[in-house]
Amino acid sequence: MKCIRKGCNNEAIIDRTFGVLPCKECQRKDSRIHSCAKFQFANLSQSDRVQTQRDHHGKDLLQPYIKGKANPDFFKAYPEMVESYGVRKELEKI
Numbered sequence: 001m002k003c004i005r006k007g008c009n010n011e012a013i014i015d016r017t018f019g020v021l022p023c024k025e026c027q028r029k030d031s032r033i034h035s036c037a038k039f040q041f042a043n044l045s046q047s048d049r050v051q052t053q054r055d056h057h058g059k060d061l062l063q064p065y066i067k068g069k070a071n072p073d074f075f076k077a078y079p080e081m082v083e084s085y086g087v088r089k090e091l092e093k094i
Contacts, residue, residue, distance in 0.1 A: 070094075 003012045003023040010023035022029070058076040064070065070087040072094050082088050
């Protein structure tokens with residue numbers, strides 16, 4: 001399978017977890033910090049932006065219940081939901 005980037009004819013990387021990824025050359029280009037004009041900050045690389053988004057939106061994947069019990073991590077991230085789910089007493093035991 002060809003690389004998913006436009007204008008690239010290299011072989012794509014097929015990952016079991018992430019699916020089809022750009023070729024090594026395109027990934028290397030993404031990881032470089034681009035040169036910047038005078039008085040501008042350098043742009044973060046693509047992988048840094050992805051990690052920043054994962055850190056920022058990581059709590060979106062939390063579930064309110066794990067194996068039938070209230071998930072304390074979910075209710076720490078969303079304290080306003082404790083009353084909606086009615087789990088205050090269960091969380092006090094933990």
